[in-house]
Amino acid sequence: MEIAFDHHPAAHCENGVTRNLLHFYGYDYSEPLLFGLSASLYFVHLPFIRLAGFPVTSFRPLPGMIFSRATRLLGFGTERHIYFSPARAERKLDSLLAEGTPTGVVVSMYFLPYMPAEYRFHFNAHNIAVFGKDGDDYLVSDPIAMEKVRLSSHDMIRARFARGTYPPMGKLYYIRSLPRRTPDLPPLVRRAILTNCNRMIHQPGPVPWVGINTFDYLGRQIPRFPQQYGPKRAALHLAQLIRMMEEIGTGGAGFRFLYAAFLQEAADVTGIRDLDELSARLTHIGDQWRRFAADAGRVCKNRSSADIDYRTLGTDLKAIGGMERQLFTDLERVVKGR
Known part of the structure; x- marks a missing residue:
């Protein structure tokens, strides 16, 4: 069959x-x-859950959630x-x-x-x-x-x-x-954007390893890797982080580029032209994620220059977090204003 x-x-x-x-x-x-x-652009680092012996870092919800969230919103x-x-x-x-x-x-x-x-x-x-x-x-x-x-x-x-x-x-x-009527996309898009903003900047509350808080938490942890684990184990922890970003499930930069493309489409669907500028900003943030992954790879393989190390990687990740916090704050303001 x-x-x-x-x-x-x-x-x-x-x-x-x-x-x-x-x-x-x-x-x-x-x-x-x-x-x-599906409002599934996310970031978590879970030190208490292990994958191949290392903490789980994820940029998306659990498997099946993208499908269930998107279809539920559309009425399937x-x-x-x-x-x-x-x-x-x-x-x-x-x-x-x-x-x-x-x-x-x-x-x-x-x-x-x-x-x-x-x-x-x-x-x-x-x-x-x-x-x-x-x-x-x-x-x-x-x-x-x-x-x-x-x-x-x-x-x-x-x-x-x-x-x-x-x-x-x-x-x-x-x-x-199937939906009883054709989905009315403009209000659904606005609702989904506000949901994603809430999940990233409000819902985490004081929890350090969830949403926007993850950047500062992991940014503080990375410089401690060499002292905490020794050179070889530190490199393996960093390699796991790179794999989650670049090889497993699209990851850091890839999801930012994907969500930036969504914001471009959302600008056309909703008529909120400010979303075009926010899309461009998120694309730039995705570029910073890609650069972070490349620098982390060099550190992991001991091929980095003198000015790139675990300390600078932590600083760079916190800087990306600052950009994302501001972006989601502005995104929420723009969509709520309409």
């Missing part, structure tokens, strides 16, 4: 799955718009399920495919044979869309792949039930009903 499903690559896996699923039902929204509607009815039984998880996926329902699935990248070797590590928050089954192979739309791919039933089970940090537990999600 094969559902007629269009595959479109994307900058981020869950954005791409969400876009492709909505496109299947005749709703053609851009990836930046869906990311913005959706369902999500997790499973303790691989057999039940497989039966549910097969039954959805049999009824013609393309389905989003959360998997571990380590068990995806079609991935290049350098991307196959234990990361349990990758999203794919499954649109059919041919014999023992599932037909898969992976947004970071250029073409549709196949995944055996055996590998699908291993990927859906991988162990480790944030195990996927067979999670799947799909669209069950």
